[in-house]
Amino acid sequence: MAENQSSPSGPDLTAGIALSELAGGKLLGHVGDAQVLLVQSGPDYFAIDAYCSHYHGPLADGLVVGDGIRCPWHHACFNLRNGEATRAPAINSLATWKVEQRGGRLFVSRKNETQKSTRRSKSPAPENVVIVGAGAAGFAAAEMLRRKDFGGRIVMLSSDISPPVDRPNLSKDYLAGTSPEDWVPLKPDNFYGEAKIDLRLNADVESIDTKARQVVVKGGANVAYDRLLLTTGAEPVRLPIPGAEQQNVHTLRSLDDSRAIIAMTKGAQRAVVIGASFIGLETAAALRTRGLEVHVVAPEKRPMERILGAQMGDFVRNLHEEHGVVFHLEDTVVAIADKQLTLKSGGLLTADFVIVGVGVRPRLALAEKAGLKLDRGVVVDEFLETSVPGIFAAGDIARWPDPHSKASIRVEHWVVAERQGQTAALNILGEGQPFDAVPFFWSQHYDVPINYVGHAEQWDDIEIEGDIAARDCLLRYRHKGRVLAVASIFRDLANLEAELQMERDRGA
Ligand SMILES: Cc1cc2nc3c(=O)[nH]c(=O)nc-3n(C[C@H](O)[C@H](O)[C@H](O)COP(=O)(O)OP(=O)(O)OC[C@H]3O[C@@H](n4cnc5c(N)ncnc54)[C@H](O)[C@@H]3O)c2cc1C
Ligand code: FES
Numbered sequence: 001m002a003e004n005q006s007s008p009s010g011p012d013l014t015a016g017i018a019l020s021e022l023a024g025g026k027l028l029g030h031v032g033d034a035q036v037l038l039v040q041s042g043p044d045y046f047a048i049d050a051y052c053s054h055y056h057g058p059l060a061d062g063l064v065v066g067d068g069i070r071c072p073w074h075h076a077c078f079n080l081r082n083g084e085a086t087r088a089p090a091i092n093s094l095a096t097w098k099v100e101q102r103g104g105r106l107f108v109s110r111k112n113e114t115q116k117s118t119r120r121s122k123s124p125a126p127e128n129v130v131i132v133g134a135g136a137a138g139f140a141a142a143e144m145l146r147r148k149d150f151g152g153r154i155v156m157l158s159s160d161i162s163p164p165v166d167r168p169n170l171s172k173d174y175l176a177g178t179s180p181e182d183w184v185p186l187k188p189d190n191f192y193g194e195a196k197i198d199l200r201l202n203a204d205v206e207s208i209d210t211k212a213r214q215v216v217v218k219g220g221a222n223v224a225y226d227r228l229l230l231t232t233g234a235e236p237v238r239l240p241i242p243g244a245e246q247q248n249v250h251t252l253r254s255l256d257d258s259r260a261i262i263a264m265t266k267g268a269q270r271a272v273v274i275g276a277s278f279i280g281l282e283t284a285a286a287l288r289t290r291g292l293e294v295h296v297v298a299p300e301k302r303p304m305e306r307i308l309g310a311q312m313g314d315f316v317r318n319l320h321e322e323h324g325v326v327f328h329l330e331d332t333v334v335a336i337a338d339k340q341l342t343l344k345s346g347g348l349l350t351a352d353f354v355i356v357g358v359g360v361r362p363r364l365a366l367a368e369k370a371g372l373k374l375d376r377g378v379v380v381d382e383f384l385e386t387s388v389p390g391i392f393a394a395g396d397i398a399r400w401p402d403p404h405s406k407a408s409i410r411v412e413h414w415v416v417a418e419r420q421g422q423t424a425a426l427n428i429l430g431e432g433q434p435f436d437a438v439p440f441f442w443s444q445h446y447d448v449p450i451n452y453v454g455h456a457e458q459w460d461d462i463e464i465e466g467d468i469a470a471r472d473c474l475l476r477y478r479h480k481g482r483v484l485a486v487a488s489i490f491r492d493l494a495n496l497e498a499e500l501q502m503e504r505d506r507g508a
Contacts, residue, residue, distance in 0.1 A: 008035050013047065013097075013108035022106070028060045031108055036097060038108065039064055039080055046080035047097035047108040054090040063496040072492035073449070074415060075440050075499060082112070087437070088140055088418030091186070123430035126226035127152045130215055132205045132366065133231035134158035135167065136414050137395030139186055140421030141229050141428075146195045148429055154196070155223050157203040157215065162255045163189060168414050170258040171279050172444050175286035177262070184255060208370040210388055227390050227428045230367055230378065231421060234360035234396040234412060239274065243336030248353040252279055253360075261355065265290050268352035272296075272341055274333050276303035278443045280357030281320060285445045287355075288323050295349055296320070297328040297341070308450070308487055309459070312475060315468045319445055360412060362397040375399055377410035382434040384424045392428060394420035403436050403506050405455045405484055413441035438502045451492065453499045454485030466491065474498075 008030030011017055017038070021027060027038045028050055035050035041064050048069065050059055057073035064070075068077045068086060076090030083094040096112045129145060131138045134156050142156050158164075164186040173179035192199040204218040214222040236251035238244055250261050261283070265271075271287050273280045276298035284294045300306070302313030303320075317327060328343060333354075335342045341349045362377055373379040373387035377399035384392050384400060395417035399410040416439050423435045439455045448471055456477035466473035474488040474495070482505075486498035 008033055010035070013038060013106075016102075016105040016107040019101075019104055019106060025064060026060050029108070031097060034095070036108060037069075038099065038106065039069060041067060041080065044080075045099040045101065045106055047099050048078060048080055048083060049094035049096075052076055052078075052090055053085060053092040053094055061492060063493060063500065065500060070496050070499075072496060074442050074451075075453070075496065083114075088136075088422060089415050091140070091143055091418075125150055125152060125429050128224055128226045129154050129229070129428055130223055130225035130227075131156040131229045131231060132215060133233055133395070134160060134164045134199060134201075135231060135233045135395065136164075136417035137231035137233075137421035137424070138229070139164035140418040141231065141394065141425040142197045142199075143187075143195075144422040144425035145428070146197065148426070150425075150429060152226075153198065155198045155200065155225075156192075157200050157205050157217060157223065159202065159204045160254055161202050163187070163192065163199060163201065165255045167253075168442075170255060171252055171282040171286060173286075175252075175258050175261065175283060176289035177286075178289065205366060208366060208391070210370055210391070213390070225390075227392065229421075229424050229428065230386070230391065230393040230397065231395045231417070232363040232366055232397055233417075234362045236356065237359045237361055239333070239356055239358060241333060241335055243338075244356070246336060246338070246354075248339070248351075249336060249356060250353065251356050252283060261353070264353040265292060269293060270295070270351050271353055271355060272333075272349055272351035273355045273357060274298070275357035275359070276300060276327070276329070277357050277359060278304070280355065281316065281445060282443060283355050283357060284320060284325050285323065288320075288325060289446075293326075294324070295326045295328060295351070297331055297333050297343060297349070299330060299332050301330055303327075303329075308452070309462045309475065309477070311462065311464060311468055312450070312487060316445065316450075318469075319448060323446055360396070362410065364397060367393065367397065375408070379408070382436075383427045383432065384420055384435050385427065392424040394424045400435055402439070402455060403434075404438050404502050405457075407455075407457075409439075409455055409457075411439050411441075411455065413439055415440045436503075436506065438499050440499065448489060450487060450489055451495045452485060452487045453495055454483070454502055456484035459484065 010029035013029040025040045037050040039046045052071040057071040061072040067080045070077045077087035083096040097108045100107045165184045205215050206218045207216045214224045270293040273284045273296045287294050303316045305313035332344045333341050367378045378393040378397045380398050380400050396412045402409045419437045426433045440453045443450045459477040459479050463476040471489045474491045476483045477485040488495045
């Protein structure tokens with residue numbers, strides 16, 4: 001993401017500041033042109049780049065936990081000692097500076113040398129790692145393997161035609177036309193060659209030979225593995241209605257899908273979005289930003305009520321209506337004929353094009369064919385290993401034992417997929433790390449972000465702190481007295497604190 005090009009603010013940290021100025025434990029200053037955050041954690045002082053390497057979130061508003069700092073926007077974490085991005089969604093590390101204490105003052109001097117992180121396991125690393133899928137989980141796994149100095153072969157096979165992309169952006173700024181396409185790739189194209197990650201695009205894996213330990217690629221050579229990671233993600237559900245296969249009816253998963261929708265907006269006046277899901281409504285917001293008339297048709301009474309509850313559902317509906325979206329709720333589309341849509345209620349709508357956002361289905365065919373244990377997803381243990389030793393699964397397909405909700409869950413969240421990819425990579429290297437991150441997702445509608453931490457499939461009550469309509473709120477979803485999840489709008493620090501509390505409550 002691009003950085004703001006304004007002149008640096010705050011004191012010149014090389015000139016020193018009084019210890020007393022570090023009230024609250026953080027102080028934003030600069031070293032030359034670089035914005036630097038001075039941080040106190042216990043007896044230690046640290047200096048680190050002030051903005052997150054994901055989307056430039058202000059770490060001054062983040063949470064310091066031990067020797068890490070967590071970003072307020074999407075909960076990435078950076079090690080204050082060496083700047084390493086220890087938790088996704090940030091992947092790139094930040095610079096850190098040397099801090100000296102002299103005569104009751106703190107001075108930030110030179111930049112620290114980048115430190116290479118290495119693997120901790122003493123067990124021999126595998127020679128051949130094959131990753132099926134190059135989305136959030138697959139990409140994060142490959143990157144983590146190389147970050148840990150894994151010297152073996154990595155082959156990443158993807159049925160996509162584009163290298164790994166920032167998928168959440170495809171329904172947000174990129175689709176709205178407010179961010180350029182060069183923000184979409186997760187890494188520049190030359191990264192894969194330089195990191196010796198053999199990324200093969202347009203490579204559809206048809207089956208896995210678990211005995212011979214190789215994957216069978218459609219129309220290509222078989223690829224042998226010592227360890228295999230499956231990250232095949234999910235695919236949009238298609239509507240079984242007449243007209244659903246028309247050229248002007250789209251789903252949204254890949255960069256190509258997003259490009260195709262953008263192409264449809266040229267000269268178009270009206271779009272219909274079927275489904276009031278996160279992706280459906282983010283798409284509606286993006287199309288409104290492009291000036292199109294947008295109608296949303298969905299069977300539920302309130303958008304997002306199942307995930308966020310009635311009060312937040314009403315807010316989301318009002319927010320979109322304020323921006324001119326027209327809802328047709330408790331209704332469905334039963335047929336599409338050219339530009340005309342017939343609703344179950346008997347109504348008719350016209351649209352230049354249609355977006356279908358009615359949910360996704362995990363891509364399980366490969367795992368099923370290989371005989372891996374399934375249960376509405378690929379069943380993995382706490383180390384993300386499937387029922388077949390040596391084969392791991394991560395991301396939208398994985399159902400894992402979540403220590404927080406104490407249930408086996410499968411979610412469709414970007415940050416969870418990336419973190420699972422990273423944990424799977426460590427376990428492929430023999431580090432034996434359980435996956436215990438608290439699930440987190442965010443969604444963006446116009447200028448309103450919704451952050452959600454935890455996992456609540458049902459709740460007895462929702463405690464609302466603040467004012468949802470004023471866009472300043474925190475909702476606690478309680479089941480049998482336990483807070484299972486927290487959603488917030490513009491209460492980022494409280495959301496981070498809720499995440500920390502859930503980590504501390506684990507096992508309670
Ligand atoms: C438009 C959009 C916006 C989103 N916004 C958000 C958001 O704001 N916040 C959030 O938390 N989540 C969001 N999500 C969800 C998030 O993107 C997913 O949870 C995440 O991408 C899952 O990662 P994954 O690695 O499991 O799968 P994916 O990222 O889908 O990657 C799957 C990969 O597997 C490949 N593949 C599949 N089958 C095969 C095969 N047989 N052979 C070879 N390759 C194969 C695919 O080509 C792809 O490369 C969004 C999703 C979409 C589509
Ligand atoms: S901006 Fe920091 S995690 Fe997204």
